Amino acid sequence: MARLFSPQLLRSLRNDIPIDRLITDVLSIPHKYSEGYFRFLCPLCSEFNSATNPNTNLARCFRCKKNFNTIDIVMVDSNSSFPDAVYLLKSVLPQYINST
Numbered sequence: 748m749a750r751l752f753s754p755q756l757l758r759s760l761r762n763d764i765p766i767d768r769l770i771t772d773v774l775s776i777p778h779k780y781s782e783g784y785f786r787f788l789c790p791l792c793s794e795f796n797s798a799t800n801p802n803t804n805l806a807r808c809f810r811c812k813k814n815f816n817t818i819d820i821v822m823v824d825s826n827s828s829f830p831d832a833v834y835l836l837k838s839v840l841p842q843y844i845n846s847t
């Protein structure tokens with residue numbers, strides 16, 4: 748089966764788009780700050796028992812015990828397929844790469 752997307756692209760999408768910015772700016776998922784953590788409304792359980800880790804660029808829901816990378820959270824939030832999530836992230840990637 749042919750690869751639709753290069754490993755380099757997928758790595759860039761996972762690492763170069765800050766997950767906090769993806770949640771707030773692109774997906775518009777409800778979020779808040781408490782106890783020094785950025786917390787987002789988990790698209791699976793609809794609770795704020797969550798945090799993001801800037802070092803790994805992962806979002807975690809402590810209730811679901813699940814980590815989301817940028818691609819995962821788009822798929823869950825938008826109920827989209829893997830390729831659709833990649834296309835969406837690919838379309839917003841330039842604004843994050845060029846802004847640094």
Ligand SMILES: [Zn+2]
Nearest residue numbers: 789792808811
């Ligand atoms: Zn959850």
